[in-house]
Amino acid sequence: MQIILFEHEQELRLAQEKWKQILFCKEGTSYGIYQIRESGRLKDLLFSSWNTMMSKSISIREDDYYLVYAGTFGRNMILEDLYIKFNLYQPKDFIGHSLSVSDVVVLNRNGRMEVYYVDSFGFQGVEGFFKHPREMT
Numbered sequence: 001m002q003i004i005l006f007e008h009e010q011e012l013r014l015a016q017e018k019w020k021q022i023l024f025c026k027e028g029t030s031y032g033i034y035q036i037r038e039s040g041r042l043k044d045l046l047f048s049s050w051n052t053m054m055s056k057s058i059s060i061r062e063d064d065y066y067l068v069y070a071g072t073f074g075r076n077m078i079l080e081d082l083y084i085k086f087n088l089y090q091p092k093d094f095i096g097h098s099l100s101v102s103d104v105v106v107l108n109r110n111g112r113m114e115v116y117y118v119d120s121f122g123f124q125g126v127e128g129f130f131k132h133p134r135e136m137t
Helices: 009-023 050-055 079-088
Strands: 029-036 065-072 104-109 112-118 123-125
Touching: 009 029, 009 065, 029 079, 079 104
Parallel strands: none
Antiparallel strands: 029 065, 029 104, 104 112, 112 123
């Protein structure tokens, strides 16, 4: 279940806009955490492994997820560092559950986007997560 720390939907939308500005910045390094929409077509597949998703021919796409956090990271930071951060040291304004199987991590390295599915053991690269190319700011 998603934990919402905002009193009003408008506050949540403003936070997500802020996170999108961080994530889609063409300079620097940033990341975004996406989690399955509770009311979407994948709601019954929350916490499903990559193999389960692939065996059901499920495409991993942005439309089925929502952005729950974005931030910047250091040059030497790796995916495992984010996993630890969002399981042990979650930021106060993080609105999702701990980083888990079926979540998606997007890395932006100076405008070059990399998308990863959080799997049972490690991460799987994802192609075509974004329906349309993102405009960087």
